[in-house]
Amino acid sequence: MSVACPQESQNALTHFATTRWSLIRQGHIPGEENAANNDLAKLCQIYWRPIFTFIYRRGHSAPDAQDLTQEFFLTIFDGTLLQSADPKLGRFRSLLLRSLKNFLIDTAVKRGRHKRGGQVQFVSLESWMADTAAQLAIPMAALESSPPEALFDVGWAAAVAEEALCRLRIECESKGRRRVYEVLQHYLTAEREEISYENLSRALGVPEQTVRNLLHKFRRRYRALLREEVAKTVESEANVDEEIRYLCATLSAGTGERPWK
Structure with a gap:
């Protein structure tokens, strides 16, 4: 049996060309919107769990937390939430948390909901727990x-x-x-x-x-x-x-x- 391991990248951290910050900026460059939406969809796929968990723990039911999570990411797709994102203001993690808190404040007033589906796909709380690696x-x-x-x-x-x-x-x-x-x-x-x-x-x-x-x-x-x-x-x-x-x-x-x- 031939066994080998992936070779380590030689330029893993030689530059920061494609960061989460640059994905946000790309959405506001003429002609780059489609690529930016694909990248943002990937971003949502990776980070929806901490967003969902935060909303759920703030007292929302699992279905409502799911809806609010989707709506939060749709505001990113719309370009209305992170237009003024500035990497000098801190980590992307901190930016999203601040933005999420502001979003929930606004939503508490508007109480608007987007229907499930559309650009972002989510799973149930039970599926989330089942799909997450046990050790994580x-x-x-x-x-x-x-x-x-x-x-x-x-x-x-x-x-x-x-x-x-x-x-x-x-x-x-x-x-x-x-x-x-x-x-x-x-x-x-x-x-x-x-x-x-x-x-x-x-x-x-x-x-x-x-x-x-x-x-x-x-x-x-x-x-x-x-x-x-x-x-x-x-x-x-x-x-x-x-x-x-x-x-x-x-x-x-x-x-x-x-x-x-």
Whole structure:
């Protein structure tokens, strides 16, 4: 069995050409609207969970929180919410949270609703909990007791980790190595004593030393992908490590899991 790991990108953080900030700006450049909408749809797909969680914890029912989440993102598509977005004002995470709070204040007055469907697709609360990686799921007790702001950040950290995992899986599948990903993904953040290289060797049909090398490369690539995802949400490379430390501590406190080592 031939087993290999995706090669680490050589220019992972050499520039910030495509950040979440640049996606917002692109929507206001003539001729770039369609590309911007596609990128914003991807943004919504990644980050709708922390938005939904925040709204849900603010006292809205799951169906209402779902509707409000969609309406919030539609305001982004319409270009009315983030037109004045400025990376100098802080992290993209903080911008969205501020914008979401303002949106909920306005909505409390208007009480308008968009029908479900349209440009953004959502799933039920039950599907969300089922689809979320088990190690990144927010415990129901936390959903019912934690402050909305804390849940937003936990959901945000989980979304970043999930997107990195998704990219790692796609890279492996493109090289015909889905089985390697399926076996090793559970050990990306495991402590040494939690890993049985003998069992992994049998599962993959390769020598133990090969497993050690594979896991080392997988972890390195996963960390690189995490850095790339975080880099898209901060104003400069200098802020990446600080944001990573914050999100790591947030997710660990919220779910008991380490998103990365």
